[in-house]
Amino acid sequence: MDFRILGDLRVGAGDVSCVPSAPKPRQLLSLLLLNANEFVSTDACAEELWDGNPPRTMTATLHTYIRQLRKLLAAPLEADSLPHARGRLVTGQRGYLLKVGEAEFFDLREFTKLTKEGRAAQDDSVASDLLRQALDLCRGPVLNDVHPGPRLRSRINALDEARRFAAEQCFAAELRLGRHHGLLSDLCEAAEQDPLNESLQGLYMLALFRSGRQVQALSVFRRTRETLRASLGLEPSARIRRLNDAILTSDPRLDLPCPQI
Structure with a gap:
């Protein structure tokens, strides 16, 4: 089964x-x-x-x-x-x-196992492979065709957050591996779906900058700032503001695998 x-x-x-x-x-x-x-x-x-x-x-x-x-x-x-x-x-x-047997396929159990192993991996290439396998199991929103009550809704929200976090970790590992060109499509889609996620917007900005798209990277920051102000009445965090400033000046540290900005 x-x-x-x-x-x-x-x-x-x-x-x-x-x-x-x-x-x-x-x-x-x-x-x-x-x-x-x-x-x-x-x-x-x-x-x-x-x-x-x-x-x-x-x-x-x-x-x-x-x-x-x-x-x-x-x-x-x-x-x-x-x-x-x-x-x-x-x-x-x-x-x-x-009862679900150990030998039976259960996508949630496999997703949990792969993400745990991916987070623990010391090598970015291994982490990327494991996290991509986990994300490939996600065929759409959790229990997409089920109308949830309070208990299901809580679990669905938690699993959606786990999927988003796994995606961020995967993107970060692949950026450290220099795969910014190949990441642009995935990051663009993810950033549009989660406009209030500053960490994700920052990864997208970094990938754009490393792909020679400085102007677009700066526009992502402006869009994020406007969204945060309109939705929450907040300013962007210091971390993403520093990233924006570094992109403005083409700070050479942005080309390092793990830029300390």
């Missing part, structure tokens, strides 16, 4: 999908998968599905959703596979647990 949440929700084997079409069961499956191999309490399920206003039939409705999920999880298997599905999706006194 494959389990994927870094984009649309995908659970299945081969061409057989185990993802329910109804919104609430999809939501429940997503919550269980984000907490794979751990029990999720019935209270947590209710909070996610009904946001503090569960129906009087909450317990019966949850049991119905679990039965539907077990039936779907049994679909890729041979006939009479519901006992196996009960072992996959376990009911306990504390709630429900979805």
Whole structure:
């Protein structure tokens, strides 16, 4: 079985999908998968599905959703596979647990492993390779086709931040490797999607400057300053202002792998 949440929700084997079409069961499956191999309490399920206003039939409705999920999880298997599905999706006194085996592919688990290894790598080339592998697992916004409740929303926000941080670390490693020309497209897209991220804007400015585009680098700073003022009423940080000043004067330190500006 494959389990994927870094984009649309995908659970299945081969061409057989185990993802329910109804919104609430999809939501429940997503919550269980984000907490794979751990029990999720019935209270947590209710909070996610009904946001503090569960129906009087909450317990019966949850049991119905679990039965539907077990039936779907049994679909890729041979006939009479519901006992196996009960072992996959376990009911306990504390709630429900979805088992994902170590040998099965789970994109979130792989993403976490690769980003951890990438951050720990001492060699920028190794770090870049590992972080690129992690980012390639991201097919789009987390659980893009699931309408989230409060618990899913919190986890989705955290995972989006983890993806952004991994991208920044990857770009920084590749800049140190002198790959500024090849980074321009990725950095342009990332900077436009996250205009308040000064660290990202600074990486884009540095890549532009090293690619011989000083004027464009300075325009990124002006745009960032205007966005910060309009959105937050703040001025750019001292760090990005120093970078802008260094670009204005073509400071030779900007050509070093790790410019201390």
